[in-house]
Amino acid sequence: MASIDLFTQYPLHLDPTSKAISLSNTTTTPLPTPTSTITTELTHLNALHRSLISLDPPNIPPPPLPINPKRSAQITKLRDSANTAYRKSNHAEAARLYTYAIDMALGRPGWEPVTLARDELAGLYANRAQAWMSQRAWPEGLVDARCSVESKPVANVKAWWRGGRCLVEMGRWEEAKGFAEKGLEIEGRKEAAM
Numbered sequence: 410m411a412s413i414d415l416f417t418q419y420p421l422h423l424d425p426t427s428k429a430i431s432l433s434n435t436t437t438t439p440l441p442t443p444t445s446t447i448t449t450e451l452t453h454l455n456a457l458h459r460s461l462i463s464l465d466p467p468n469i470p471p472p473p474l475p476i477n478p479k480r481s482a483q484i485t486k487l488r489d490s491a492n493t494a495y496r497k498s499n500h501a502e503a504a505r506l507y508t509y510a511i512d513m514a515l516g517r518p519g520w521e522p523v524t525l526a527r528d529e530l531a532g533l534y535a536n537r538a539q540a541w542m543s544q545r546a547w548p549e550g551l552v553d554a555r556c557s558v559e560s561k562p563v564a565n566v567k568a569w570w571r572g573g574r575c576l577v578e579m580g581r582w583e584e585a586k587g588f589a590e591k592g593l594e595i596e597g598r599k600e601a602a603m
Contacts, residue, residue, distance in 0.1 A: 507537035531561035
């Protein structure tokens with residue numbers, strides 16, 4: 410059995426026209442791996458290469474699975490229900506529904522685009538921060554505002570403001586100043602003033 414630290418360089422040949430890789434026939438030294446095993450692996454590699462080349466431009470395979478529209482629809486439905494509860498001043502119910510939506514967004518499979526999950530989570534955390542603030546739950550609001558700006562630091566003025574407001578309400582003035590300054594630095598003073 411070969412050591413994991415052992416490197417074996419095989420005499421390979423690349424056909425310039427077909428770009429197929431084969432084992433060179435000019436070798437006289439015995440190979441540590443049987444020739445049939447190497448040839449089988451090279452056959453599979455060449456078949457994969459031909460199938461990728463035969464794809465329509467831009468010659469890349471499709472993503473493994475598309476985005477699950479049911480999950481996106483359920484997250485949107487939960488967010489809308491939470492927004493309705495918040496508008497009716499049922500802040501505890503709104504926070505609970507935002508929590509369900511956050512859990513569902515966090516449960517997205519790893520192959521789905523991370524930007525989709527980050528955008529969803531940024532909005533959900535910012536909204537839940539507002540629901541916590543309406544209940545005067547300043548630490549919870551601060552945690553959610555920070556999660557929101559971690560998910561999406563740019564174009565997230567509300568989350569920056571909510572985090573600063575929670576810090577002010579807790580009497581943590583220096584932290585609030587630093588949080589607001591960081592938000593202004595990232596967002597820009599013109600965008601934050603709007």
